[in-house]
Amino acid sequence: MSFPIFSRWMRPASVAVFGLACMVWLSGCATTHYYNVTDFHTVVIDAGHGGRDSGAYTKGRHTRLLEKDLTLDVARRLEGKLSDAGFRTVMTRTRDCYVPLDERARISNSRHKSVFVSIHFNDTRRRSVHGAEVYHNGEGTWQLAARIERALATMPGGDNRGVKTARFRVLRKSNGPALLVECGFLSNATEANHCASASWREQTADRIAQAIIAQRR
Numbered sequence: 001m002s003f004p005i006f007s008r009w010m011r012p013a014s015v016a017v018f019g020l021a022c023m024v025w026l027s028g029c030a031t032t033h034y035y036n037v038t039d040f041h042t043v044v045i046d047a048g049h050g051g052r053d054s055g056a057y058t059k060g061r062h063t064r065l066l067e068k069d070l071t072l073d074v075a076r077r078l079e080g081k082l083s084d085a086g087f088r089t090v091m092t093r094t095r096d097c098y099v100p101l102d103e104r105a106r107i108s109n110s111r112h113k114s115v116f117v118s119i120h121f122n123d124t125r126r127r128s129v130h131g132a133e134v135y136h137n138g139e140g141t142w143q144l145a146a147r148i149e150r151a152l153a154t155m156p157g158g159d160n161r162g163v164k165t166a167r168f169r170v171l172r173k174s175n176g177p178a179l180l181v182e183c184g185f186l187s188n189a190t191e192a193n194h195c196a197s198a199s200w201r202e203q204t205a206d207r208i209a210q211a212i213i214a215q216r217r
């Protein structure tokens, strides 16, 4: 999914300012756990779209890639890596089926001490735009979102597009920490070629997993 209005408002320098502002604000806040979640043992992995909802897709001369297929592939890879690292994992879908957004959030909300990670691929009319974006819902997830963003920025052809907030429904409806990772832009020809590669998707899943593992206390 793509929300251009948010796509540039938080570059690395402003992320640092935002983080500082958060710390100042939270110094007077009673719920100190709000800022930095580290105490979680379950990761709810959400493969975006599915079934009748294909999400974004590649256009032009490229082999047609559907976002729903790519998200499921990365989610499966991520699930294996996090299981191996000792996390409990829950997949909101394991096949090509439609799962309503509220159902995805409900699954997340039913899990104690969990982090919800929704996997997506991006699309925009500005074909030159590339790189990963990580959105979070503010429930203690800024640091984890920043870890993932930094990790994905090191991908071949990657770009650090910053950590963002947005009122995506799955983030709004999640009661606990929730993230949405846009792994890359299908609208960018070079990045679409990367997305078509299983080894690139494996590296993407690995970087997300390593960031989650590093975040756990």
Ligand SMILES: [Zn+2]
Pocket (backbone or CB within 6 Å): 001, 048, 049, 055, 056, 067, 120, 121
């Ligand atoms: Zn999407």
